[in-house]
Amino acid sequence: MSTQPPPISDQPVLKLLNVESAYGPIKAIRGVSLQVRRGEIATVLGSNGAGKTTILKTISGIIDPRKGSVEFKGEDITAKDPAYIVQEGLSHVPEGREVFPLLSVRDNLLMGAYTRSDRDGVAKDIETVYGYFPILKERASQDAGLLSGGQQQMLAISRALMADPDLILLDEPSLGLSPKLTKEIFEIVVRINRERGTTILLVEQNANMALNASDYGYVLENGRIVMEDTCAHLREKDDIKEFYLGMKETGVRGERRWKKKKTWR
Numbered sequence: 001m002s003t004q005p006p007p008i009s010d011q012p013v014l015k016l017l018n019v020e021s022a023y024g025p026i027k028a029i030r031g032v033s034l035q036v037r038r039g040e041i042a043t044v045l046g047s048n049g050a051g052k053t054t055i056l057k058t059i060s061g062i063i064d065p066r067k068g069s070v071e072f073k074g075e076d077i078t079a080k081d082p083a084y085i086v087q088e089g090l091s092h093v094p095e096g097r098e099v100f101p102l103l104s105v106r107d108n109l110l111m112g113a114y115t116r117s118d119r120d121g122v123a124k125d126i127e128t129v130y131g132y133f134p135i136l137k138e139r140a141s142q143d144a145g146l147l148s149g150g151q152q153q154m155l156a157i158s159r160a161l162m163a164d165p166d167l168i169l170l171d172e173p174s175l176g177l178s179p180k181l182t183k184e185i186f187e188i189v190v191r192i193n194r195e196r197g198t199t200i201l202l203v204e205q206n207a208n209m210a211l212n213a214s215d216y217g218y219v220l221e222n223g224r225i226v227m228e229d230t231c232a233h234l235r236e237k238d239d240i241k242e243f244y245l246g247m248k249e250t251g252v253r254g255e256r257r258w259k260k261k262k263t264w265r
C-alpha cells in the first residue's frame, strides 16, 4: 500500500506519570512515565514479568494504580471504570487473544461495537476488518472458539477496531504464533495505523518485530522504564542488540554490563 500515513502529532494522546501498580505486596510497575503521541505506534519492550501487561491493565482501568496518573486525550482517566474508558475511545486487546468462543466470528465483531449507535458505520467497519483479515469473512458464521490461535488473534484485534477507537492497546500479539503469522499480523497493525490513523501502544517480547513496526519505544525492566528513544535509534543501540535482538552472546558478563549501563534513576 502506498497510502500516505497521517502525520504524527506532537500532542500526546496518552500520558502516564509516575504510575505504580501492585498485586498485594508485589510491586509490578514502579514509577512508569510514558507518552504516546497521536498517530504513532509506540512500543514497550520487556521480558517475562517486566510489567508490560500490568501497564496496559492500569491504562484500561482493569487495575487501579497505587500512585501516579493516566491521562487520555487530555482527561484524567486514572482508576476510571474500564467500560467508561472504552467509551472514551480506548480499546484493549488483552494478552492471550480472548474471544467469546461460543459466539460466531461476526457476533464477536458486533460485541466490539457495542458502544456505537451508528449502524451504517458498524456495517462498513465489519467490511473493513474483513478486508484486513479475509479469513474472518470466510469464517463469519462459525464459532470463534473453532478458530486457530492466529485467527483468534486476528479476531481480537478486529474486535478492538470495531469500537472505532482513537487508541488501541495491544498485548503481545506475537505470543504463540509462527514467525510468518506474526509478520502478517504486524503488517496489518502497521496498515491500520497508516490507513486509519489509529494510535497504537504495543507491548512485546518480540523486540525485532516491535522495533521494526513502531515509531517510538520504551524498554521496561523489573517494572521500570530504563530506556526510551525513537525505534530507529533503539535498533542501533548495542545493549538493545545484545539483550533484545539476540545479536550478541548474553550471559553473566553481559548481564553485568547491561546493569552498569542502566539509565534509570
Ligand SMILES: Nc1ncnc2c1ncn2[C@@H]1O[C@H](COP(=O)(O)OP(=O)(O)OP(=O)(O)O)[C@@H](O)[C@H]1O
Pocket (backbone or CB within 6 Å): 023, 026, 027, 028, 046, 047, 048, 049, 050, 051, 052, 053, 054, 055, 095, 205
Ligand atoms: N494477578 C497477579 N497476582 C500477583 N502477581 C502478579 C499478577 N499478575 C502479574 N503479577 C506479577 O507482576 C509482575 C509483572 O507481571 P506482568 O504480567 O505485568 O508482566 P509481563 O511483562 O506482561 O510478562 P509476560 O511477558 O510474561 O506477559 C510479575 O512479577 C508477575 O509475577
Ligand SMILES: [Mg+2]
Pocket (backbone or CB within 6 Å): 052, 053, 054, 095, 171, 172
Ligand atoms: Mg504480559
